Amino acid sequence: MHTKHEIIFAGRSNVGKSSLIKKLTGKSVKTGRRPGVTRKPVHITFKDLLITDLPGYGFLHGVPEAVSESIKDAIVHYIEDNHDRIVCAVQVVDASAFCEIVDRWQRRGEIPIDIELFEFLCDLDMDTIIAANKMDLVKDQDYKLDQIVERFDLLPPWRQWLDMVAPVSAKKGDTSSLAALLRDRLHRVGRDDLFRYVRMV
Numbered sequence: 001m002h003t004k005h006e007i008i009f010a011g012r013s014n015v016g017k018s019s020l021i022k023k024l025t026g027k028s029v030k031t032g033r034r035p036g037v038t039r040k041p042v043h044i045t046f047k048d049l050l051i052t053d054l055p056g057y058g059f060l061h062g063v064p065e066a067v068s069e070s071i072k073d074a075i076v077h078y079i080e081d082n083h084d085r086i087v088c089a090v091q092v093v094d095a096s097a098f099c100e101i102v103d104r105w106q107r108r109g110e111i112p113i114d115i116e117l118f119e120f121l122c123d124l125d126m127d128t129i130i131a132a133n134k135m136d137l138v139k140d141q142d143y144k145l146d147q148i149v150e151r152f153d154l155l156p157p158w159r160q161w162l163d164m165v166a167p168v169s170a171k172k173g174d175t176s177s178l179a180a181l182l183r184d185r186l187h188r189v190g191r192d193d194l195f196r197y198v199r200m201v
């Protein structure tokens, strides 16, 4: 069937993009044996809905800088090329490591790649959901989520952003907040019939 709507998942390597897609849809996306192996977008389709697992970006051990740059370019081009059919972008972060990584980049005077991508999505007027994954590793969850939204230039408390921030744990199977937001986006385009492909549990 011709693709009408698309949901994309973007994020650094190893943040849990593929695990989240598996939890939400029940379908496996091909996962590389080591991070950085998937360099092309991987798709799953349900009727005319496409779910896309974009290659992980960021520095990777053993992957030359030029390769990570080309992955970033490929992601940007993919999003630009398919902009019109993308209902929403899920930007996945590892909640337990995100702030530290962002701060390290900022201390070096560089724009962290996650922030750069988020700004790019905002500039495109893309409906973006931040999925804070690996919440099972986080002790003080409200504090951590406040810290995370602040890095994205969103004013804490994070609960002000419940329509775009979803704390989840793919590992624990705790993904209902993200499923609810995705269903809301599908509802907005009149596609309640696709809810069954985005499971609440």
Ligand SMILES: Nc1nc2c(ncn2[C@@H]2O[C@H](COP(=O)(O)OP(=O)(O)O)[C@@H](O)[C@H]2O)c(=O)[nH]1
Pocket (backbone or CB within 6 Å): 011, 012, 013, 014, 015, 016, 017, 018, 019, 020, 031, 035, 056, 133, 134, 135, 136, 137, 168, 169, 170, 171, 172
């Ligand atoms: N603790 C924890 N680990 C997770 C979670 N989600 C994924 N992982 C682990 O993180 C690693 C990378 O997951 P994967 O889905 O392949 O990440 P991707 O590279 O972003 O697609 C795997 O070892 C997963 O088991 C989570 O919610 N909590």
Ligand SMILES: [Mg+2]
Pocket (backbone or CB within 6 Å): 017, 018, 019, 031, 032, 038, 053
């Ligand atoms: Mg993956």
